[in-house]
Amino acid sequence: MKIGILSDTHKKVKKAKTALDFLVQNGAEFIIHAGDIVEKEVLDLLEACKKKYIAVYGNNDAHLVTYHNKYHLVQEPYYFKLSNTKFKLMHLPFYMSRDAEVVIFGHTHQFEVEFAGGTLFLNPGEVCARNKPISECAMLEVLEEKFIVKYYTQKEKQEQYMLTKTFSYERQKSE
Template sequence: MKIGILSDTHTKVKKAKATLDILIENGAEFIIHAGDIVEPEVLELLKNCGKKYVAVYGNNDAHLVSFHNKYNLVQEPNYFKLANTKFKLMHLPYYMSPDAEVVVFGHTHKFHSEFNNGTLFLNPGESCARNKPVSECALLEVTADKFFVTYYSKKKKDDFFKAKEFSYKRKKK
């Protein structure tokens, strides 16, 4: 299963749409937003992208609580199972314990992909291109024996996203 992951869209709705589009174009079957959604329009993009999704509140999302029942918004840490894999989703990197096979987080605005003792820790970076002139996202492909991470980045002046791939062998259960 291919899972599209974005985070830290902030006020950049067009950049959020571009990152969602690249994930869907590359086969994302499910979308995860790791917080700091900020704009209700980003929630609409998620709801209308044609894929199932989940989004976690970030430290800049308290005002979105009035939309809680309209969208698939969750509080951190949120645990769920997808593709026979236990996920933990959060925005703030405060719950970094390896109590899931995949730990998805945001907040730092820095791409991070690390496989440590059977747990993949994954931050897709910032979609908003706020802290650096780059929009980022990640596509996670989950198979029975591996995690494949494709990191997408696009400089503000570029017309297309560049991809970099990572592969991790899963531990047998």
């Protein structure tokens, strides 16, 4: 299963649309937003992409609680299962225990990927391009035997996202 992952869109609705369109065009079957959505229009974009999705509240999203029942918004830490894999989703990187196979988070505006003790920790970076002159997103492919993470970036004047790096991790065999 291919999972498109983005975070920290903040007020950049056009950048969010570009990232979502790119992820869907590249085969995302499910979308995860790791918080700091900020604008309701980003929630509308998630709905419009016609893929199942989930979005976690970030520290700048309290005002979106009004829309909680209209969209697939969750509070952190949120546990769920996709493709026979246990996920934990949050915005703030405060619950970094290895109690899921995949831990997705945001907040730091920095792309991070680490595989430790059988758990994949993934932060897709920032879509908003606030802290650097690039917008970032990631695609996680969940296979029976491994995780493949593709990290994509888009420079300010670049037309589309480009593959920056690919990471592959062998999954632990369950007993």
